[in-house]
Amino acid sequence: MASTSSAAKPKAIDLSHHLNELSRSRVPSPLKDIIKYMKEPGMISLAGGLPHPDLFPFAEITATSYVPDVDLRSTSGEDIHSTLNFSIPKNVSPSHQNTLSAALQYGTSYGSANLSSFIREFTSRVMNPAYSDFEILLDSGNTDAWNKVVNILCEFGDYILVEEHTYPSSQAVWAPMKCIGVPISIDKNGLIPESLHDTLKNWNNTHPGVKRPHLLYTVPVGHNPTGSTLSLERKKKIYEICVEYDIIICEDDPYYFLQFPPYTLRPSSSETQKTAENPVAFDRQAYIESLVPTFISLDVQGRVIRLDTFSKTLGPGNRLGYFVCNPLFAERILRATEVTTQSPSGLSQALVEGLLTSWGQDGYLRWLSGLRDSYTSRRNWMCEIMAETFDLLPSPQNITDDVVAVQKGHASTKDTFPYFSFSFPKGGMFLWIKLYLAHNATYQDLKTTSSSGAVATAKWAEAFWMDLIKEKVLLVPGSYYTPIVGNNERMIQDSDVVFFRVAFSYETKEEMKIGIERMAVVIQRWWNGEASA
């Protein structure tokens, strides 16, 4: 997607009425003026409490990095490297900063100007925001960023729109503020626009006298935990609804660059998988076009706060990410940053900046494309292992997932029943499995002794999970992702079904296989009546 001239684009509209009282009350630090004057040529600064760089303990830092077109899946160990080198010369005027002395010194809350400028160009080229005056603001990763969003937009007790399975840490930010999640339905193709629209349209009837939500939190690509990815068409519908009901969209998008080609169950030829295993020459344009456009690319008003991060692309330990948002929100977040995190680690910024600068814009895209191929392989491994361990059948009509898993060798048996269903993720790191308990005897027993179906389901899920752990395979229980609907209480889930999140990001292929086989052993045990809750 070519960057179009920003002159033709509208500016962000005034959305200041979304700011909370805390954020409106925040005044700029008087020290801002100091920083401005410190930069004047010839100025002798006896102002800031900054150490002279001669007093820093590191003289030199060298980082060896991969070139962007390294094959990350290679096991040869014959990797090609490029090297970044930063050092501090002694006895130089402290105002003559270089990369390392700047990295070890106090930085501005905007973050490094060079890194910001790289990101701005990258965002323009790849995301092409639909309004002209978007800002880039560095942060310490998306958890930090979402906390800052809540702290400028939400009042205590606000209702917040969330997916019906949603990231627990994102809830843990607002739950102590007595905020309340409003679950919106989600399927394998992400958030369902009609569910969002119904919720907002009926708000005054369902919640008379209660302030309508004004913030939507969503993970649009490789959704955590369900692995679903929103289509462009749905994104357009959701954006329109958010314009109609004056909703701010917080697009938490760590998996954006990990969008995969579709996975085909037992393809006649193994072509799909082959493409990923043997990447052809890099086509920048094809890669960009393979990515579903972001909410920010549709955002003619500036009502999207995009949270981007290097956590999934260059390592979570950097604690480095960035906001793309309108100037008003960026300024308010900046004011809050000055008195909280101040800035991301200077070392993280310097290393990431050095890496990106040495790779260049196209190099970074090449790296991301290679990473996408790696995660595509990992998604394929997991799906293949599932197909080797269970018989996978196309779902019957009452199940919206791609496939159901039945006992191995029972695919053609008439009396077979599905253990679980799942969809082949088109992005991210997770596969979301849904276990069906209708034919599970232990569950049926529990139901007769429990106060409700939901209680029986929760008990069953806990005992099953503990048995998985005993068998040395760790999944995340789906209940962790249930929206909090007030007083730290979670929404009551459907009975008869239990979810688990299965990550394919971390373990090797061999370990994944062992893990899924262990899961199969536990499933057998629980469906054969050998286990009890």
Add this chain to the structure above:
Amino acid sequence: MASTSSAAKPKAIDLSHHLNELSRSRVPSPLKDIIKYMKEPGMISLAGGLPHPDLFPFAEITATSYVPDVDLRSTSGEDIHSTLNFSIPKNVSPSHQNTLSAALQYGTSYGSANLSSFIREFTSRVMNPAYSDFEILLDSGNTDAWNKVVNILCEFGDYILVEEHTYPSSQAVWAPMKCIGVPISIDKNGLIPESLHDTLKNWNNTHPGVKRPHLLYTVPVGHNPTGSTLSLERKKKIYEICVEYDIIICEDDPYYFLQFPPYTLRPSSSETQKTAENPVAFDRQAYIESLVPTFISLDVQGRVIRLDTFSKTLGPGNRLGYFVCNPLFAERILRATEVTTQSPSGLSQALVEGLLTSWGQDGYLRWLSGLRDSYTSRRNWMCEIMAETFDLLPSPQNITDDVVAVQKGHASTKDTFPYFSFSFPKGGMFLWIKLYLAHNATYQDLKTTSSSGAVATAKWAEAFWMDLIKEKVLLVPGSYYTPIVGNNERMIQDSDVVFFRVAFSYETKEEMKIGIERMAVVIQRWWNGEASA
């Protein structure tokens, strides 16, 4: 100070009534369990969304650092280095973490266990906390840390005890929460216990029906901005008052290790300065004993939250510091950290941990002692330059500062008057000058046209500061440090006096001299009637 057995020490008392509603409402993240099980031997983790380390872009990072006994003031360039080297081998099970793969991966919110344990030993040896169950919790520097303290302890509208000149960024955290600063008097020896006691004793009379403050924010060593350092005797008195009135002390102590021997004005021999210029062999015990004990060393109850940071000792860009506090507060701060900053940068942690481990406990103390010597020299430079640029005289009785500065060559003139006074700092990075406007004609003119003396003072200070900037020397106006006493309004300051903060941490000696000479030029202009506001 030898570490005494912690068995003989009391445990922290229950201070849970100090927690605010937000903090009490925070529940642990369910993901905690996941982390616990991930660490079990033999576990296959399909749980966390952690990237496999093969997908990190850095293969190796090398840092060259100074040895701890390097002479930081040497200009020879003949420095001795030691080298840290971290690399990630390819194709290793992701559970076999090494330093670099751990640095680039998600870390726990406690921070690195090795680094924490180094700090715990260091704190026990050097600070010797007076209660046994203190905790160490890493953070992203003292600004982040103070924000977290306010966010667990303060309700909207709380009154907070602060020094009468106080760090603006610390106020900017609570000001939007409509909190109100309660200024406590300070002199060249720090916070005045009697002023604190009077404020608390008279609270119900001065503020009928208003909740008494329960939090004191203080910078006890090398105070920002006044440069004062609290004596042990005053610390003891303040601690006792805080026990009596159930006050939590937040000890923000970035300059703790930068405590200097006294500076003597025009010493008969130049011995004092010589000691610093030619350090003798390092005596660990003597260095530790030269430091005024911290509040935490007196803290038998666990009511001190100590904010320690590597910003002034290993570089602010690391964004790395730590809390020393009671287990209850540490746990609540940890819960907040999990959903905000998550953890400090893994790269910063790895480099600092590598450095400290290679140096060892005594090595780190040696480094700090060397740093203290460097800042002692810098303090001496600034004081000497002041003495070269002005005539410095012992203060008359009505001025509590160490010296007054008069026009050069006028020391013996009868009709001389002081431009300003200051005290020789015994720690930190700042010299705090107090200008006397009684003999300033411009100020007298302003007084006749202004609505009040305070307005005239503010106008004069602003115009004088702009003239300093025009002359290319940057100081920080003292008004920046005035407590906010409600509605973002600052306390009204005395008229006829104006403060400026002068840092000696950053510029070279030559630049300092030029800077102070430029200041002298501006002072001359303003007292000769050549300037106007």
